Amino acid sequence: NAGVTQTPKFQVLKTGQSMTLQCAQDMNHEYMSWYRQDPGMGLRLIHYSVGAGITDQGEVPNGYNVSRSTTEDFPLRLLSAAPSQTSVYFCASSYSDRNYEQYFGPGTRLTVT
Amino acid sequence: AQSVSQHNHHVILSEAASLELGCNYSYGGTVNLFWYVQYPGQHLQLLLKYFSGDPLVKGIKGFEAEFIKSKFSFNLRKPSVQWSDTAEYFCAVNAGGFQKLVFGTGTRLLVSP
Numbered sequence: 014n015a016g017v018t019q020t021p022k023f024q025v026l027k028t029g030q031s032m033t034l035q036c037a038q039d040m041n042h043e044y045m046s047w048y049r050q051d052p053g054m055g056l057r058l059i060h061y062s063v064g065a066g067i068t069d070q071g072e073v074p075n076g077y078n079v080s081r082s083t084t085e086d087f088p089l090r091l092l093s094a095a096p097s098q099t100s101v102y103f104c105a106s107s108y109s110d111r112n113y114e115q116y117f118g119p120g121t122r123l124t125v126t
Numbered sequence: 127a128q129s130v131s132q133h134n135h136h137v138i139l140s141e142a143a144s145l146e147l148g149c150n151y152s153y154g155g156t157v158n159l160f161w162y163v164q165y166p167g168q169h170l171q172l173l174l175k176y177f178s179g180d181p182l183v184k185g186i187k188g189f190e191a192e193f194i195k196s197k198f199s200f201n202l203r204k205p206s207v208q209w210s211d212t213a214e215y216f217c218a219v220n221a222g223g224f225q226k227l228v229f230g231t232g233t234r235l236l237v238s239p
Binding site for chain 1 (some may be wrong): 130135160162168169170171172175216218226227228229230231232
């Protein structure tokens with residue numbers, strides 16, 4: 014199994030540009046989530062999904078959209094990038110929405126200028 | 127709202143020293159507790175987890191943690207650290223088994239040879 018994969022690994026955007034961060038998992042996990050990691054703040058939950066077609070907001074959802082059309086994929090869209098979205102983004106997945114550990118992807122380092 | 131506190135932001139130890147990293151959470155109900163590690167340039171990996179049962183949990187690479195419910199704590203320990211333990215360590219909690227993890231701000235550990 015490849016586990017959780019994310020693309021791209023690095024990205025530089027200009028303010029106002031849009032882009033999609035890709036996340037895929039091949040473990041048939043129902044639960045997927047997106048976090049952002051900022052220095053001194055740990056990881057904060059952006060959006061999550063408990064299955065195909067079902068998404069919900071986390072702690073810091075503003076400026077981000079998600080959709081879950083398949084079990085495997087959970088893309089994160091930045092609608093209009095802002096410098097405050099400069100961060101490292103991690104996707105994670107888990108077998109179900111409770112009582113199972115989460116597996117993390119390698120991350121995408123995003124810089125918005 | 128749940129919160130997780132990691133009181134040590136930076137820890138510097140010599141090889142063979144003992145390690146204890148503090149983690150306290152604020153939630154009165156049933157919780158699942160995790161310690162994740164992030165080695166330089168890598169993604170988060172699970173060190174150990176507590177769901178129920180024996181409050182002393184053993185994880186990978188010689189790490190262990192003790193869940194003390196009365197103190198709302200889940201401290202991470204290792205009797206003798208190695209240079210390869212240099213990493214950032216995150217405590218995380220979810221409430222009632224649901225997967226919305228709340229992370230602490232992390233502790234950077236530097237082990238000098």
